[in-house]
Amino acid sequence: xxxxxxxxxxxxxxxxxxxxxxxxxxxxxxxxxxxxxxxxxxxxxxxxxxxxxxxxxxxxxxxxxxxxxxxxxxxxxxxxxxxxxxxxxxxxxxxxxxxxxxxxxxxxxxxxxxxxxxxxxxxxxxxxxxxxxxxxxxxxxxxxxxxxxxxxxxxxxxxxxxxxxxxxxxxxxxxxxxxxxxxxxxxxxxxxxxxxxxxxxxxxxxxxxxxxxxxxxxxxxxxxxxxxxxxxxxxxxxxxxxxxxxxxxxxxxxxxxxxxxxxxxxxxxxxxxxxxxxxxxxxxxxxxxxxxxxxxxxxxxxxxxxxxxxxxxxxxxxxxxxxxxxxxxxxxxxxxxxxxxxxxxxxxxxxxxxxxxxxxxxxxxxxxxxxxxxxxxxxxxxxxxxxxxxxxxxxxxxxxxxxxxxxxxxxxxxxxxxxxxxxxxxxxxxxxxxxxxxxxxxxxxxxxxxx
Amino acid sequence: xxxxxxxxxxxxxxxxxxxxxxxxxxxxxxxxxxxxxxxxxxxxxxxxxxxxxxxxxxxxxxxxxxxxxxxxxxxxxxxxxxxxxxxxxxxxxxxxxxxxxxxxxxxxxxxxxxxxxxxxxxxxxxxxxxxxxxxxxxxxxxxxxxxxxxxxxxxxxxxxxxxxxxxxxxxxxxxxxxxxxxxxxxxxxxxxxxxxxxxxxxxxxxxxxxxxxxxxxxxxxxxxxxxxxxxxxxxxxxxxxxxxxxxxxxxxxxxxxxxxxxxxxxxxxxxxxxxxxxxxxxxxxxxxxxxxxxxxxxxxxxxxxxxxxxxxxxxxxxxxxxxxxxxxxxxxxxxxxxxxxxxxxxxxxxxxxxxxxxxxxxxxxxxxxxxxxxxxxxxxxxxxxxxxxxxxxxxxxxxxxxxxxxxxxxxxxxxxxxxxxxxxxxxxxxxxxxxxxxxxxxxxxxxxxxx
Numbered sequence: 001x002x003x004x005x006x007x008x009x010x011x012x013x014x015x016x017x018x019x020x021x022x023x024x025x026x027x028x029x030x031x032x033x034x035x036x037x038x039x040x041x042x043x044x045x046x047x048x049x050x051x052x053x054x055x056x057x058x059x060x061x062x063x064x065x066x067x068x069x070x071x072x073x074x075x076x077x078x079x080x081x082x083x084x085x086x087x088x089x090x091x092x093x094x095x096x097x098x099x100x101x102x103x104x105x106x107x108x109x110x111x112x113x114x115x116x117x118x119x120x121x122x123x124x125x126x127x128x129x130x131x132x133x134x135x136x137x138x139x140x141x142x143x144x145x146x147x148x149x150x151x152x153x154x155x156x157x158x159x160x161x162x163x164x165x166x167x168x169x170x171x172x173x174x175x176x177x178x179x180x181x182x183x184x185x186x187x188x189x190x191x192x193x194x195x196x197x198x199x200x201x202x203x204x205x206x207x208x209x210x211x212x213x214x215x216x217x218x219x220x221x222x223x224x225x226x227x228x229x230x231x232x233x234x235x236x237x238x239x240x241x242x243x244x245x246x247x248x249x250x251x252x253x254x255x256x257x258x259x260x261x262x263x264x265x266x267x268x269x270x271x272x273x274x275x276x277x278x279x280x281x282x283x284x285x286x287x288x289x290x291x292x293x294x295x296x297x298x299x300x301x302x303x304x305x306x307x308x309x310x311x312x313x314x315x316x317x318x319x320x321x322x323x324x325x326x327x328x329x330x331x332x333x334x335x336x337x338x339x340x341x342x343x344x345x346x347x348x349x350x351x352x353x354x355x356x357x358x359x360x361x362x363x364x365x366x367x368x369x370x371x372x373x374x375x376x377x378x379x380x381x382x383x384x385x386x387x388x389x390x391x392x393x394x395x396x397x398x399x400x401x402x403x404x405x406x407x408x409x410x411x412x413x414x415x416x417x418x419x420x421x422x423x424x425x426x427x428x429x430x431x432x433x434x435x436x437x438x439x440x441x442x443x444x445x446x447x448x449x450x451x
Numbered sequence: 452x453x454x455x456x457x458x459x460x461x462x463x464x465x466x467x468x469x470x471x472x473x474x475x476x477x478x479x480x481x482x483x484x485x486x487x488x489x490x491x492x493x494x495x496x497x498x499x500x501x502x503x504x505x506x507x508x509x510x511x512x513x514x515x516x517x518x519x520x521x522x523x524x525x526x527x528x529x530x531x532x533x534x535x536x537x538x539x540x541x542x543x544x545x546x547x548x549x550x551x552x553x554x555x556x557x558x559x560x561x562x563x564x565x566x567x568x569x570x571x572x573x574x575x576x577x578x579x580x581x582x583x584x585x586x587x588x589x590x591x592x593x594x595x596x597x598x599x600x601x602x603x604x605x606x607x608x609x610x611x612x613x614x615x616x617x618x619x620x621x622x623x624x625x626x627x628x629x630x631x632x633x634x635x636x637x638x639x640x641x642x643x644x645x646x647x648x649x650x651x652x653x654x655x656x657x658x659x660x661x662x663x664x665x666x667x668x669x670x671x672x673x674x675x676x677x678x679x680x681x682x683x684x685x686x687x688x689x690x691x692x693x694x695x696x697x698x699x700x701x702x703x704x705x706x707x708x709x710x711x712x713x714x715x716x717x718x719x720x721x722x723x724x725x726x727x728x729x730x731x732x733x734x735x736x737x738x739x740x741x742x743x744x745x746x747x748x749x750x751x752x753x754x755x756x757x758x759x760x761x762x763x764x765x766x767x768x769x770x771x772x773x774x775x776x777x778x779x780x781x782x783x784x785x786x787x788x789x790x791x792x793x794x795x796x797x798x799x800x801x802x803x804x805x806x807x808x809x810x811x812x813x814x815x816x817x818x819x820x821x822x823x824x825x826x827x828x829x830x831x832x833x834x835x836x837x838x839x840x841x842x843x844x845x846x847x848x849x850x851x852x853x854x855x856x857x858x859x860x861x862x863x864x865x866x867x868x869x870x871x872x873x874x875x876x877x878x879x880x881x882x883x884x885x886x887x888x889x890x891x892x893x894x895x896x897x898x899x900x901x902x
Contacts, residue, residue: 246677253674257795272797285781301769328881369741427783
C-alpha cells in the first residue's frame with residue numbers, strides 16, 4: 001500500500017513537470033478524497049497546492065478534510081481569499097469546526113473572515129461546547145420537517161434545501177418550538193403515498209443525546225442501536241445538530257487507542273505516532289516511568305529487609321524474577337479483561353462480587369497448574385530439594401491469587417470513585433503485586449526454611 | 452443503568468403476574484429492540500417467551516437479534532413451527548446467518564426447515580465463506596438497479612421491492628452480467644429530475660471489497676471512506692452483498708478487544724467476560740502464563756550465575772525489582788504504541804528505521820531522566836556510595852535503551868514475517884528485557900565494583 005502510493009505520487013510529479021494538467025485532473029477525478037489526501041502526503045507542499053487547484057470543487061473539499069493539519073495549514077496559506085472562501089463554503093459544519101480548532105490563530109482569523117456570517121455564527125456557537133462532548137462533534141447540516149407536512153411537501157422541501165445536508169437518510173420532525181418530536185427515513189418518504197402526513201408515519205420513539213453528553217457515550221449508542229446518525233438536542237429538547245456514524249467510528253477508534261495507551265502507562269495523545277516529536281513522546285511516557293520506578297523501590301526495600309535471610313540461602317534470589325513476572329502477568333490478565341469489560345459496559349459495579357468469585361476460581365486453577373509444573377521442574381531439573389521447591393510453589397499459588405484479586409478489583413473500584421480504570425492496568429498492578437509476592441515469599445521461607 | 456433495567460424488569464414481572472398484557476404491549480412498543488433485549492436478560496426464560504409473543508412482528512425480530520445466544524436458543528425451543536417461521540422470515544440475511552452459526556445442530560435444522568427455499572439456499576451459500584471474511588458478515592438485502600433505468604423507474608422499482616432491504620440509502624447499479632458498475636444515493640434519486648438515466652448520474656468510482664477480504668480490512672475501509680454500506684463482489688466483480696456500517700462498528704470493537712487481550716497475554720474469546728465459565732477463562736490464560744513462567748526461569752538462572760558476586764555485595768539484590776520493572780514498563784510503552792500504530796496502518800514496515808531512530812532518542816531522554824532522579828535518591832536517601840549508585844544508574848540507562856529498542860522492533864518484525872504483532876506486547880517484551888537488564892547490571896557491577 002505504502003509502496004503503491006509512492007509510485008503513483010512519482011507518476012504525478014512527472015506529469016506535473018511536463019505540465020499535463022488535463023491528464024492529471026482525469027486521474028485525480030477517479031479517486032476518492034481519502035486516497036488523494038494519502039497521495040498528497042508524499043509530495044512537497046508547493047506541488048500539493050498546484051494539484052489541489054485541479055480538483056473539482058466538491059472533491060477538493062472532500063480531500064481537504066482528509067489531510068493532516070500541517071498540509072491544510074500550508075494550503076490555506078497558499079490560497080487567495082476567494083479560493084479559501086470556496087473551500088470553507090463547501091465544508092460540512094463539523095469539519096469546519098475541526099479545522100478552526102486545529103489551525104493557529106492567524107489562520108483561524110482568515111478562515112472566519114472568509115466564511116459567510118451565518119457559518120461564522122455557527123462555528124463560534126459550536127466552539128463553545130466542551131471538548132469531547134456531543135456538541136463538539138455534531139454537524140448542523142440536517143433536514144428538519146414539520147409534523148403537518150405531507151410526504152409530497154417533504155420531498156419538495158428536501159429538493160429545495162437538501163443538496164448540502166451531510167445526511168438526509170433520516171429526516172427530523174420538529175414542532176413549532178424546534179423540539180424534536182419524531183424521525184422519518186428517506187426510504188419511508190419514497191415508500192408511503194404522497195398525501196401521508198409526517199405525524200402519522202413518523203417514528204416517535206426517538207433516541208437522542210444531549211449536547212453535553214460525552215462523545216464516548218454517544219459512540220456507544222451508535223454501537224448499541226445501529227444508527228447512521230444520532231440527533232443532538234439542547235437542555236430544552238430542541239434539535240441543534242446530528243452526529244453522523246463516521247464521527248462515531250472515529251471516536252470508538254480513538255477511545256480504544258487511548259485505553260491501550262493508558263494501560264501501557266502512557267499519557268494519551270491525539271496525534272499519530274510518526275507525527276509526534278521525540279520530545280512529545282518523552283513527555284507522555286516519563287511521568288509514569290518515574291512514578292512506577294519510585295514505587296518499585298518499595299519492592300526493593302522488602303528485599304533489603306530480608307538481606308540476612310537471603311545471604312544464608314542465596315538460591316532463593318534466583319526465583320525472584322519468575323515470581324515477580326508471573327504475578328505481574330496474572331494480575332495484568334485480570335485487570336485488562338475487567339478494564340475492557342467496564343469500558344464496553346459489559347461489567348458494572350454491581351457485578352463486583354460475581355467478578356471476584358470468578359477470578360478466585362480462575363486464580364486457584366492457574367496457580368495450582370503453574371505450581372505443579374514448577375514443582376516438577378524444581379525437583380527434576382534444578383534439584384533444589386523439597387523444602388525450597390515447596391516455598392517457591394506455595395508462593396506461586398498465593399501470588400497468582402493476590403494478583404488476580406488485585407487485578408480484578410482495582411479497576412472496578414477506580415471506576416466507582418470516578419477514576420479512569422484503564423490506568424489500573426499491568427504496570428500499576430505489577431508494582432503492587434511485586435511487593436506482595438516478595439512478602440509472601442519470605443514469610444513462607446521463614447516458615448519452612450527457618451531462616 | 453443496570454439498576455434502572457432491574458427496576459423496569461421487576462415492574463414487567465408484576466404486570467405479567469396480574470396478566471395486564473395490553474399495558475405490557477404498550478410499554479414494550481415504545482422501546483427499542485436493543486433495550487428490550489437488555490430488559491429480557493434480567494428475566495427468567497419462561498417469562499421471556501410470554502413477553503416476546505406480545506411484541507409486534509418487526510420489533511420482535513429486532514429484539515431477537517440483540518439477545519444473547521442462550522436466550523435465543525431457549526426462545527426458539529419454545530416457538531411453534533409457525534412462530535419460528537415468522538421470525539426467520541423477518542430477519543435480515545446477515546443476522547439469520549449469525550444465528551445459524553451460533554445455534555446447536557438440532558436447532559439449526561429446525562430453523563432451516565422453516566426458512567423458505569431461497570432463504571435456505573442463501574444461508575447455506577453464506578455459511579461457506581471463511582470466518583471473519585467480508586462474505587461472512589455481508590447481507591444480501593440491497594437494491595440493485597440497471598444502468599438504463601430512469602430515476603422514475605428506479606423509485607418505482609424501490610417501491611415495489613425495497614421494503615425489506617436493510618439499507619436503501621445507496622442503490623447499486625449492475626450490468627447484465629451482475630457486475631457492479633456504479634452507485635446512486637437515494638438522495639440523488641429524489642433530487643434529480645424524473646427522466647435522468649442511472650448511467651448518467653451514477654458514481655462510477657465505486658469502492659468495493661472482495662468476499663474473501665478480511666473483515667478487519669473491511670472495517671478499516673469504513674473508517675477511511677466514511678461509508679454507511681460497502682458493496683461486496685465476487686472474483687468476477689459481480690455484486691453479491693453489502694456490509695453495513697453497524698457490522699463494521701462491531702468488527703472494530705471486537706478487533707480492539709482482541710488486540711488488548713493479546714497484549715495482556717490472553718487467548719481472545721468471542722464471549723463477554725461474565726458469560727465465560729471459570730474453566731474457559733482459565734484455558735485462555737494458562738498457556739501464556741506457563742510459557743512466560745518458563746521463560747522467566749532463564750532470568751533466574753542469570754541471577755544464579757552471579758550468585759557469588761551477589762553474596763559479596765548483597766545490596767545489589769535490592770535494586771533488581773526496580774530495574775526489571777522499569778525495563779518492562781519502558782519496553783511495554785514502546786511496543787503498545789507500535790502495535791496500535793501497525794493495526795491502524797499508521798506505521799508500515801518501511802517506517803522501521805524512522806521508528807527506531809525516534810525510539811533511540813526517546814530512550815536516551817527517558818533513561819537519562821530516570822537515572823538522574825535515581826542517582827540523587829541513591830546518594831541522598833539510600834547512602835549506597837558513589838560506585839553502587841553509578842552501576843545502578845548506568846544499568847538503568849542501558850536497560851531503558853534496550854527495552855525501547857526491543858519493544859519497537861519486535862512488533863514490526865513479527866508483522867513482517869506474518870505473526871500477530873499484538874502478542875509482542877508487555878509480557879513478552881518484559882521477559883526478554885528482564886534477562887537483558889540483569890546481564891547488563893552484573894557486567895557493570897563487575898566492571899566498577901570488581902566483584
